[in-house]
Amino acid sequence: MNPELREAVARLREQVATLHGELVRYGLVAWTAGNVSARVPGRDLMVIKPSGVSYDDLDAENMIVCDLDGVVVEGDLSPSSDTAAHAYVYRAMSDVGGVVHTHSGYATAWAARGEAIPCHLTAQADEFGGEIPVGPFALIGGDDIGKGIVSTLSGHRSPAVLMRNHGVFTIGRDARAAVKAAVMCEDVARTAHLTRALGEPLPIAPADIDSLYQRYQNVYGQQGAGSTPA
Amino acid sequence: MNPELREAVARLREQVATLHGELVRYGLVAWTAGNVSARVPGRDLMVIKPSGVSYDDLDAENMIVCDLDGVVVEGDLSPSSDTAAHAYVYRAMSDVGGVVHTHSGYATAWAARGEAIPCHLTAQADEFGGEIPVGPFALIGGDDIGKGIVSTLSGHRSPAVLMRNHGVFTIGRDARAAVKAAVMCEDVARTAHLTRALGEPLPIAPADIDSLYQRYQNVYGQQGAGSTPA
Amino acid sequence: MNPELREAVARLREQVATLHGELVRYGLVAWTAGNVSARVPGRDLMVIKPSGVSYDDLDAENMIVCDLDGVVVEGDLSPSSDTAAHAYVYRAMSDVGGVVHTHSGYATAWAARGEAIPCHLTAQADEFGGEIPVGPFALIGGDDIGKGIVSTLSGHRSPAVLMRNHGVFTIGRDARAAVKAAVMCEDVARTAHLTRALGEPLPIAPADIDSLYQRYQNVYGQQGAGSTPA
Amino acid sequence: MNPELREAVARLREQVATLHGELVRYGLVAWTAGNVSARVPGRDLMVIKPSGVSYDDLDAENMIVCDLDGVVVEGDLSPSSDTAAHAYVYRAMSDVGGVVHTHSGYATAWAARGEAIPCHLTAQADEFGGEIPVGPFALIGGDDIGKGIVSTLSGHRSPAVLMRNHGVFTIGRDARAAVKAAVMCEDVARTAHLTRALGEPLPIAPADIDSLYQRYQNVYGQQGAGSTPA
Numbered sequence: 055m056n057p058e059l060r061e062a063v064a065r066l067r068e069q070v071a072t073l074h075g076e077l078v079r080y081g082l083v084a085w086t087a088g089n090v091s092a093r094v095p096g097r098d099l100m101v102i103k104p105s106g107v108s109y110d111d112l113d114a115e116n117m118i119v120c121d122l123d124g125v126v127v128e129g130d131l132s133p134s135s136d137t138a139a140h141a142y143v144y145r146a147m148s149d150v151g152g153v154v155h156t157h158s159g160y161a162t163a164w165a166a167r168g169e170a171i172p173c174h175l176t177a178q179a180d181e182f183g184g185e186i187p188v189g190p191f192a193l194i195g196g197d198d199i200g201k202g203i204v205s206t207l208s209g210h211r212s213p214a215v216l217m218r219n220h221g222v223f224t225i226g227r228d229a230r231a232a233v234k235a236a237v238m239c240e241d242v243a244r245t246a247h248l249t250r251a252l253g254e255p256l257p258i259a260p261a262d263i264d265s266l267y268q269r270y271q272n273v274y275g276q277q278g279a280g281s282t283p284a
Numbered sequence: 285m286n287p288e289l290r291e292a293v294a295r296l297r298e299q300v301a302t303l304h305g306e307l308v309r310y311g312l313v314a315w316t317a318g319n320v321s322a323r324v325p326g327r328d329l330m331v332i333k334p335s336g337v338s339y340d341d342l343d344a345e346n347m348i349v350c351d352l353d354g355v356v357v358e359g360d361l362s363p364s365s366d367t368a369a370h371a372y373v374y375r376a377m378s379d380v381g382g383v384v385h386t387h388s389g390y391a392t393a394w395a396a397r398g399e400a401i402p403c404h405l406t407a408q409a410d411e412f413g414g415e416i417p418v419g420p421f422a423l424i425g426g427d428d429i430g431k432g433i434v435s436t437l438s439g440h441r442s443p444a445v446l447m448r449n450h451g452v453f454t455i456g457r458d459a460r461a462a463v464k465a466a467v468m469c470e471d472v473a474r475t476a477h478l479t480r481a482l483g484e485p486l487p488i489a490p491a492d493i494d495s496l497y498q499r500y501q502n503v504y505g506q507q508g509a510g511s512t513p514a
Numbered sequence: 515m516n517p518e519l520r521e522a523v524a525r526l527r528e529q530v531a532t533l534h535g536e537l538v539r540y541g542l543v544a545w546t547a548g549n550v551s552a553r554v555p556g557r558d559l560m561v562i563k564p565s566g567v568s569y570d571d572l573d574a575e576n577m578i579v580c581d582l583d584g585v586v587v588e589g590d591l592s593p594s595s596d597t598a599a600h601a602y603v604y605r606a607m608s609d610v611g612g613v614v615h616t617h618s619g620y621a622t623a624w625a626a627r628g629e630a631i632p633c634h635l636t637a638q639a640d641e642f643g644g645e646i647p648v649g650p651f652a653l654i655g656g657d658d659i660g661k662g663i664v665s666t667l668s669g670h671r672s673p674a675v676l677m678r679n680h681g682v683f684t685i686g687r688d689a690r691a692a693v694k695a696a697v698m699c700e701d702v703a704r705t706a707h708l709t710r711a712l713g714e715p716l717p718i719a720p721a722d723i724d725s726l727y728q729r730y731q732n733v734y735g736q737q738g739a740g741s742t743p744a
Numbered sequence: 745m746n747p748e749l750r751e752a753v754a755r756l757r758e759q760v761a762t763l764h765g766e767l768v769r770y771g772l773v774a775w776t777a778g779n780v781s782a783r784v785p786g787r788d789l790m791v792i793k794p795s796g797v798s799y800d801d802l803d804a805e806n807m808i809v810c811d812l813d814g815v816v817v818e819g820d821l822s823p824s825s826d827t828a829a830h831a832y833v834y835r836a837m838s839d840v841g842g843v844v845h846t847h848s849g850y851a852t853a854w855a856a857r858g859e860a861i862p863c864h865l866t867a868q869a870d871e872f873g874g875e876i877p878v879g880p881f882a883l884i885g886g887d888d889i890g891k892g893i894v895s896t897l898s899g900h901r902s903p904a905v906l907m908r909n910h911g912v913f914t915i916g917r918d919a920r921a922a923v924k925a926a927v928m929c930e931d932v933a934r935t936a937h938l939t940r941a942l943g944e945p946l947p948i949a950p951a952d953i954d955s956l957y958q959r960y961q962n963v964y965g966q967q968g969a970g971s972t973p974a
Contacts, residue, residue: 080314084770084927084928084930084931085924085927085928085931086965087867087928087931104966105964105965105966106964106965106966107966131966132965132966135963135964157865157867157931157935159931159934159935159938160938162865162935162938162939163935163938163939163941163942166864166865166935166936166939166945166946167939167942167943167944167945167946168946169942169943174396174449175387175392175396175449175450176424176449176450176451177317177387177450177451191946191948191952193952193955193956194866194956194959195959195963218946219864219865219866219945219946219948220865220866220867221866221867234315237314237315238314238315238317240314241314241315241317241387241389244389245387245389245392245393245396246396247938247941247942248389248390248392248393248477249392249393249396249397250942251393251477251481251941251942252393252397252399252477252480252481253397253399254397255396255397255449256396256397256398256421256448256449258421258449262421262423265423266423266424269424269425273365273425274335274336274365275316275335275336275362276334276335276336276337276361276362310544404626404679405617405622405626405679405680406654406679406680406681407547407617407680407681464545467544467545468544468545468547470544471544471545471547471617471619474619475617475619475622475623475626476626478619478620478622478623478707479622479623479626479627481623481707481711482623482627482629482707482710482711483627483629484627485626485627485679486626486627486628486651486678486679488651488679492651492653495653496653496654499654499655503595503655504565504566504595505546505565505566505592506564506565506566506567506591506592540774634856634909635847635852635856635909635910636884636909636910636911637777637847637910637911694775697774697775698774698775698777700774701774701775701777701847701849704849705847705849705852705853705856706856708849708850708852708853708937709852709853709856709857711853711937711941712853712857712859712937712940712941713857713859714857715856715857715909716856716857716858716881716908716909718881718909722881722883725883726883726884729884729885733825733885734795734796734825735776735795735796735822736794736795736796736797736821736822
């Protein structure tokens with residue numbers, strides 16, 4: 055690797071390791087069941103969590119660098135068992151810079167019933183632009199999960215998909231945006247669950263959902279700061 | 285600013301930054317979705333959170349000072365995207381010194397169904413003096429949210445309003461009182477949810493609600509200590 | 515106070531202040547809504563939390579010493595607004611050395627429906643010896659709450675009572691035992707709630723409940739260690 | 745003890761004490777109601793928690809060493825009141841190196857209804873290979889609990905059993921694996937609860953459950969690392 059690439063990878067190793075802490079903080083993961091990756095911009099490379107390593111033990115050094123076929127380029131450990139799914143997304147969706155996978159409980163409950171989360175909250179309209187869709191049932195170990203993610207999210211506003219009987223995958227322009235989507239996905243899945251548990255939500259007009267989505271994507275946060283709103 | 289005003293603003297910057305930690309501690313906010321503001325006493329100014337900045341990164345220095353039309357007076361970042369709503373409340377309700385906004389899950393579930401939280405708990409009678417009311421659906425980006433808050437809370441005992449399909453706004457004589465109301469609103473919304481999930485709550489007589497409210501507002505805490513009960 | 519009493523009070527000030535941390539740790543309290551007290555052994559005195567003071571700010575120094583009519587003997591702050599209830603319990607039940615009050619959510623939901631928690635868990639049989647009973651609705655500000663606690667718990671195995679539309683009071687031979695009862699009350703209230711939410715619990719035979727209770731009260735923990743099992 | 749055994753026991757004392765921290769971290773235990781043990785490899789000995797001691801106060805020094813009849817070999821305190829159940833499992837199942845017991849809320853709710861947790865999640869297929877079974881009601885104080893665990897788990901893929909009206913016991917090749925099973929048991933019990941609360945889960949084909957189980961047991965984590973995947 056040339057020095058510029060070396061530095062970009064070092065930065066992403068640090069960022070990806072640190073972002074796993076957000077999955078823990080928001081209670082999205084139990085034991086080792088969740089992972090974050092980042093694409094190395096302009097390269098056919100990604101940085102991803104090693105498989106089965108405790109979140110306490112993650113640091114920049116033990117992150118794994120793979121190519122976009124999931125072959126390890128740097129790292130002594132095996133990469134996440136979900137590496138093939140992450141890699142497939144990066145190959146198929148060129149504007150995706152980060153991917154996150156969790157089994158966060160409320161969202162996964164919707165996934166286990168195969169129900170999309172309908173949009174009855176302004177926060178969901180802001181971040182997801184409408185419902186959070188369900189993807190197909192797919193077995194691990196090949197491209198099926200990746201294909202299911204891509205076919206569901208392509209052309210969809212939502213950066214999150216509920217993979218049937220499995221859990222959540224989210225995408226973003228970078229790893230931080232994908233982590234934010236995972237956090238917000240569980241948050242709206244929970245509020246939607248609590249809403250439905252005692253009755254029926256009131257609808258939001260589709261035009262209002264559109265308006266909220268457009269505004270949030272273009273006005274919220276520190277515009278021009280050159281990075282994902284924190 | 286004269287030295288006295290300078291000092292008052294510095295104190296409020298510190299207080300408002302710190303109070304966001306209570307929203308995190310009580311699990312009322314995910315990512316950056318909640319904010320606290322304080323009126324600068326005797327001035328047409330308010331101190332509020334910057335937009336889209338992580339709670340970990342808040343401190344006295346990056347708080348924003350706005351006038352009561354939401355125009356930034358001090359601060360390098362954009363103010364909270366909810367600034368217009370906070371500002372409207374301060375303009376319309378002269379005795380309000382603090383405003384808080386959250387999407388806390390249990391309270392927001394009541395808001396998504398458009399249901400006021402009926403008063404079946406002595407703690408709710410104490411703090412809210414009866415039901416916690418629902419405000420109208422309103423889009424962000426103008427005065428509609430502010431108007432909805434003010435029209436719902438004016439003349440109402442409750443310092444909290446459940447904005448339909450959106451979340452909670454609370455008011456208080458200062459920012460700390462508004463944060464307390466946000467914490468208690470989620471607490472009673474949760475207990476009310478759990479109560480209803482398995483059956484029907486027993487009623488409290490209206491006269492008992494009145495009695496509890498009067499006592500709590502006048503006897504609880506350290507009276508004469510010159511500050512909000514902690 | 516003589517030196518021996520002085521030392522006993524100092525020890526209890528420390529213990530009572532510290533035990534409030536357990537209420538926070540187990541999520542039994544929001545803001546300032548819960549309190550612990552301890553009887554000074556052999557004296558008509560109790561140590562209790564000051565009213566409306568944040569749990570972060572509690573220490574041995576700001577605890578309040580009252581007599582058993584609730585009159586402050588030592589302390590600059592007002593005692594807990596629940597002092598009259600604690601004091602009544604100590605006057606009426608001579609073997610009680612500690613009292614705790616919370617509005618913990620699951621237990622309070624049972625209280626808001628006026629439903630005792632039936633005993634379908636071995637852990638509940640261990641600690642409570644059967645159902646956790648409901649006490650009457652009572653207004654704060656006199657002896658009504660205390661009377662309701664005492665009339666419900668006298669001759670009952672349970673160290674916890676669900677005061678209707680209000681919350682939980684627990685008793686113990688010392689403050690630590692009362693805090694343990696408050697923690698276990700919320701734990702079994704939660705599991706009982708989750709059980710009932712999806713169906714009906716299987717019964718435990720009354721003779722088995724008796725057997726579990728007798729064993730736990732006499733065998734569990736470090737017998738002969740001269741203190742409450744931790 | 746010879747030096748080699750001495751060292752093995754010291755290592756297990758440290759590990760068992762530390763692993764209790766995972767029960768606390770994942771909210772599986774209240775007060776002192778849960779315990780971890782480890783078999784001393786190749787010896788008729790086990791290391792287990794002392795009875796009724798707070799998790800904060802556990803360290804390598806106060807762990808108890810017992811023989812596989814539950815008789816204390818080293819330690820000043822009484823061993824866990826569940827020692828007989830742990831010991832029975834080690835006597836009956838020679839490949840078990842660790843046992844964990846909790847009353848974790850969601851799993852215990854299934855146990856209180858006497859309902860096995862059906863397998864509608866890929867994560868459950870991975871770790872448990874199908875449903876999580878229910879064991880019989882059994883009183884503490886003899887071999888009944890141990891017998892119930894062994895009769896339910898012998899020949900079953902699941903490392904977790906829901907003991908009726910009681911709680912969870914898990915087994916593993918070592919204590920860490922048993923703790924992981926306890927954490928994942930509560931996680932899937934919770935998601936299964938949330939799923940069922942609003943409707944019915946979609947089925948996973950039995951062949952897919954088999955395939956997921958085989959893969960996870962043989963491919964996940966750092967193979968050949970000589971230890972349990974973290």
